[in-house]
Amino acid sequence: MSTRSAEGGERRPRADAARNRARLLAAARELFGERGEEVQLPDVARAAGVGMGTVYRHFPTREALVEAAAEDRFAGILAFARALAGEGGDDPVLGYLHHVGEVLESDRGLSAAIEALRGTPGSAPLGRTRAELEEAVSVLIEQARRAGTVRPDVTVGDVHLLVGAISATVRTGSGPWRRLVDLTVDGLRPRPPAG
Amino acid sequence: MSTRSAEGGERRPRADAARNRARLLAAARELFGERGEEVQLPDVARAAGVGMGTVYRHFPTREALVEAAAEDRFAGILAFARALAGEGGDDPVLGYLHHVGEVLESDRGLSAAIEALRGTPGSAPLGRTRAELEEAVSVLIEQARRAGTVRPDVTVGDVHLLVGAISATVRTGSGPWRRLVDLTVDGLRPRPPAG
DNA sequence: CCGGAATCGGAATCCTGTTCCGTTTTGATG
DNA sequence: CATCAAAACGGAACAGGATTCCGATTCCGG
Numbered sequence: 462m463s464t465r466s467a468e469g470g471e472r473r474p475r476a477d478a479a480r481n482r483a484r485l486l487a488a489a490r491e492l493f494g495e496r497g498e499e500v501q502l503p504d505v506a507r508a509a510g511v512g513m514g515t516v517y518r519h520f521p522t523r524e525a526l527v528e529a530a531a532e533d534r535f536a537g538i539l540a541f542a543r544a545l546a547g548e549g550g551d552d553p554v555l556g557y558l559h560h561v562g563e564v565l566e567s568d569r570g571l572s573a574a575i576e577a578l579r580g581t582p583g584s585a586p587l588g589r590t591r592a593e594l595e596e597a598v599s600v601l602i603e604q605a606r607r608a609g610t611v612r613p614d615v616t617v618g619d620v621h622l623l624v625g626a627i628s629a630t631v632r633t634g635s636g637p638w639r640r641l642v643d644l645t646v647d648g649l650r651p652r653p654p655a656g
Numbered sequence: 657m658s659t660r661s662a663e664g665g666e667r668r669p670r671a672d673a674a675r676n677r678a679r680l681l682a683a684a685r686e687l688f689g690e691r692g693e694e695v696q697l698p699d700v701a702r703a704a705g706v707g708m709g710t711v712y713r714h715f716p717t718r719e720a721l722v723e724a725a726a727e728d729r730f731a732g733i734l735a736f737a738r739a740l741a742g743e744g745g746d747d748p749v750l751g752y753l754h755h756v757g758e759v760l761e762s763d764r765g766l767s768a769a770i771e772a773l774r775g776t777p778g779s780a781p782l783g784r785t786r787a788e789l790e791e792a793v794s795v796l797i798e799q800a801r802r803a804g805t806v807r808p809d810v811t812v813g814d815v816h817l818l819v820g821a822i823s824a825t826v827r828t829g830s831g832p833w834r835r836l837v838d839l840t841v842d843g844l845r846p847r848p849p850a851g
Numbered sequence: 852c853c854g855g856a857a858t859c860g861g862a863a864t865c866c867t868g869t870t871c872c873g874t875t876t877t878g879a880t881g
Numbered sequence: 882c883a884t885c886a887a888a889a890c891g892g893a894a895c896a897g898g899a900t901t902c903c904g905a906t907t908c909c910g911g
Contacts, residue, residue, distance in 0.1 A: 475877055478889060502868065512891030513869085523868065579828055612842075619839060622831040629824030633774050636817040644814060647807075648843025670857060670908055697899065707860030708900085718899065 482519045484509040489530035493570025497632070500570075502526075524577045528587060531574035534564055535590045542597040552610040553601040554620065555646050561624055562638045565631040572632035575625065677714045679704040684725035688765025692827070695765075697721075719772045723782060726769035729759055730785045737792035747805040748796040749815065750841050756819055757833045760826040767827035770820065 474482070488508035492500045502523055506516050520526040541560050545553045565571050578587065598617050605611040623645055630638045669677070683703035687695045697718055701711050715721040736755050740748045760766050773782065793812050800806040818840055825833045 475888060477876065514891055515889075517869070518889065576828060579830055618831065619835065622825065622836050623839070625828065625830040626821035626825060626836060629828075630817065630821060633771060633820065633824075635774055635820040636813065640814065641817050641821060644818070644843045645840050646843065648839045648841065672907065673858060709860050710858075712900065713858065
């Protein structure tokens with residue numbers, strides 16, 4: 462009980478630890494983003510100039526590293542969703558899905574993270590972002606509903622469902638995800654604008 | 657050149673080989689259907705009462721075994737599609753997607769096979785079934801188009817895309833696949849029948 | 852019944868994620 | 882600045898599972 466106050470206090474990490482963690486994340490973001498799941502832990506360790514022990518000191522499991530590396534992608538998507546809400550456009554849900562698809566396309570590790578998230582109840586860092594994202598998306602839906610671009614019964618869960626489907630499509634390269642979005646979004650619309 | 661005619665002749669397999677292959681397929685169908693990808697090759701070998709060497713004599717790779725085990729599911733789906741075409745209903749595409757979803761739900765190994773198929777250009781046994789399936793589905797689409805239940809621009813590729821999405825949704829258990837079908841199929845309809 | 856080819860079984864190998872532990876680095880203290 | 886315990890490090894050892902190898906066994910045409 463000398464330098465730090467009471468119990469819950471997270472002690473500031475040692476300088477080398479912080480440095481290595483940062484290097485690991487940088488390497489992981491680069492490699493996973495480029496090659497996706499096929500990247501092996503030893504590769505990441507080597508790219509970060511670090512031993513395997515260090516990898517596991519910072520991330521309890523491979524999956525955790527994948528998630529951590531994807532974290533700022535989620536943050537980016539969240540920011541986008543909020544900006545979209547601010548713009549007040551007519552079809553924010555479509556815009557959101559397109560954006561998610563594009564990000565997925567540009568970062569092959571993100572879909573891995575999305576899938577990994579299924580198993581995890583609430584991962585510490587992402588749990589919060591996830592909740593905020595849910596909130597932001599529901600705002601988009603509400604907005605779209607008012608503009609008449611989505612059916613009144615569409616929920617946040619539905620949008621998540623579609624994101625999952627898009628993610629799988631991009632990950633497996635099983636087809637043009639934009640087409641999937643188009644097919645589905647037309648299904649989201651309450652009625653054709655008659656034109 | 658004694659018992660068999662010329663070059664291309666496939667010689668009849670030895671009795672024990674045929675028996676073991678059948679046992680392997682039976683075991684694989686049962687185990688993969690029940691537990692999906694998490695089943696391990698040694699389990700299948702044990703269940704079939706066969707050694708690992710035998711597994712690999714018959715199937716060059718785990719993936720090949722998964723595919724072979726799923727083969728008659730594909731055949732069943734093909735048969736269903738043809739029957740559906742025969743019935744001449746109004747919305748055969750919806751019926752097809754529902755059926756596929758149900759089969760996927762009942763056999764956890766099928767989605768693994770579907771995904772495995774992506775990598776393979778033309779696997780000998782499935783290549784044929786795949787082509788026939790494509791033909792059958794295009795008949796369904798044509799029929800639905802005439803009935804006005806799908807947009808005129810919907811293609812076989814679109815339906816495959818949706819099947820892939822459904823498969824991923826079922827496999828990861830990431831949500832209610834029926835809802836996904838509903839959302840999407842509404843997107844397939846040309847226009848609300850005004851009523 | 853024989854002989855050789857086709858199969859078989861399962862141990863050995865290889866590849867990867869994960870764990871362990873002796874060594875090194877950090878930073879609070881005197 | 883020197884000291885020392887705690888924290889972090891590196892990389893070798895381990896573990897689980899797919900795949901390969903090869904000596905032993907089984908089939909089948911003659």
